[in-house]
Amino acid sequence: MRRLLRRFVGFFRRCAGRFTPPPLRILLEFCVRIRYGYRQYARLLRQYGVRIVYLQYYRGTGDVYLAAAYLKYLDETSDRSDREQERSVFAVNGQSAYHVAKLFRTEGTEIAVLREIQARAVLWLYRFLGGENLRVRILHYMDSLPMYQCFLIFLAGLNGIGFMDLYRAAVFGDEKITLPPPAWDTDSRWTEEIFRRYRLKKGRTILLAPTARSIAEGPDEGFWELLAQRLSAMGYCVCTNLSHPKETAVKDTVGIIIPYREMDMFLQAAGTLIGYRSGLCDLAAAVPCRKIILYPKDTWPLYGGLGIGTTRDIFSLNKMGLCNDAIELEYDRSGRDGMLDAVVGMVE
Numbered sequence: 001m002r003r004l005l006r007r008f009v010g011f012f013r014r015c016a017g018r019f020t021p022p023p024l025r026i027l028l029e030f031c032v033r034i035r036y037g038y039r040q041y042a043r044l045l046r047q048y049g050v051r052i053v054y055l056q057y058y059r060g061t062g063d064v065y066l067a068a069a070y071l072k073y074l075d076e077t078s079d080r081s082d083r084e085q086e087r088s089v090f091a092v093n094g095q096s097a098y099h100v101a102k103l104f105r106t107e108g109t110e111i112a113v114l115r116e117i118q119a120r121a122v123l124w125l126y127r128f129l130g131g132e133n134l135r136v137r138i139l140h141y142m143d144s145l146p147m148y149q150c151f152l153i154f155l156a157g158l159n160g161i162g163f164m165d166l167y168r169a170a171v172f173g174d175e176k177i178t179l180p181p182p183a184w185d186t187d188s189r190w191t192e193e194i195f196r197r198y199r200l201k202k203g204r205t206i207l208l209a210p211t212a213r214s215i216a217e218g219p220d221e222g223f224w225e226l227l228a229q230r231l232s233a234m235g236y237c238v239c240t241n242l243s244h245p246k247e248t249a250v251k252d253t254v255g256i257i258i259p260y261r262e263m264d265m266f267l268q269a270a271g272t273l274i275g276y277r278s279g280l281c282d283l284a285a286a287v288p289c290r291k292i293i294l295y296p297k298d299t300w301p302l303y304g305g306l307g308i309g310t311t312r313d314i315f316s317l318n319k320m321g322l323c324n325d326a327i328e329l330e331y332d333r334s335g336r337d338g339m340l341d342a343v344v345g346m347v348e
Helices: 003-019 022-048 061-077 078-085 095-104 116-129 150-155 161-173 189-197 221-233 260-270 280-283 311-315 334-345
Strands: 051-058 088-093 109-114 135-140 204-210 236-243 255-258 271-275 290-296 327-331
Touching: 022 051, 022 088, 022 109, 022 116, 051 061, 061 088, 061 095, 061 161, 061 280, 088 095, 088 116, 095 109, 095 260, 095 280, 109 116, 109 150, 189 260, 204 221, 204 260, 204 280, 221 236, 221 334, 255 311, 260 271, 260 280, 271 280, 271 334, 280 290, 290 311, 290 334, 327 334
Parallel strands: 051 088, 051 135, 088 109, 204 236, 204 271, 236 255, 271 290, 290 327
Antiparallel strands: none
16 A cells, blocks of 8 residues: 555656646645655654754765764763753664764764655755754755755865865864764674684684775676685685675675674774775774775766766775775776785785
8 A cells, every 4th residue: 555655646746747837836845745844853853852953864874974973073072061952863864874873872962763755855844944944954065054055066076175075064164173983882792703603813804895885886796706715815714794684795705794883893803894985984994904995996977076086086084084094096997907916915
């Protein structure tokens, strides 16, 4: 029944977009989207008894990481009486985002998990009424102000402007902010059990993280398989980071689902992370281990960007200030053998 209803609503919206005169379409958008967004907004205020809603509608791990770290920064730098007066809720999109947010949980801020449609509805309400009329603050650089800010993405790469610069300008409002590190789990029992179960070697284990959702397509399976073979031949234990049980590990490696809170303990025990640039790299940046991060060599035209800079220019962990010890390499699909040699050389 619900599936049928969703199909009907989708068909109705498509028809409305094509055949409805603009004034009537505005009315329909208000009745369908804006009212639903207001109900979600009012529910958050009522359910959590808060004065302000912080919304990170985008579910990217790196974006949630920056937003949650910023809220932790506000909690650490504000007066206690101010925190009590401004009790808030941090609304995130999905369970994965919730687990990232928990790494920065603060005393005066609850965490609410929304579905995609709920998070987007609050965003639509924010766009419709404007930030001054709501107790909502958007923690994403493209919608942090009361109007559409998608043009900001066109600035990425221009005159050295990077991802963190967009957040500092549009969300943080302060170029001197130093984000606090995550609150990792200090209990090593989970890591010890994983190392025993799979007979991993401390200091001689390499975690591969080959997948990314927001960055352009990276090295193919063949690259990761050859890399795993060469690392294994050097005496290393090679693992693949999995985000869910149905995901497939790189051939001849151990697939492991690592809870975010355990990432610090696991990587310190393993010694090395080799990953394609993703939100996981934002989390791993704070861990004292060897980090080899691969970026596509192409320019970055994603989301309509002008493609002025490369992905490394914009998303470099070192440039963002998340760490200063990441080994960052640009991957050229036409030079796979050379890249394999370069990565292996960084491990030796």
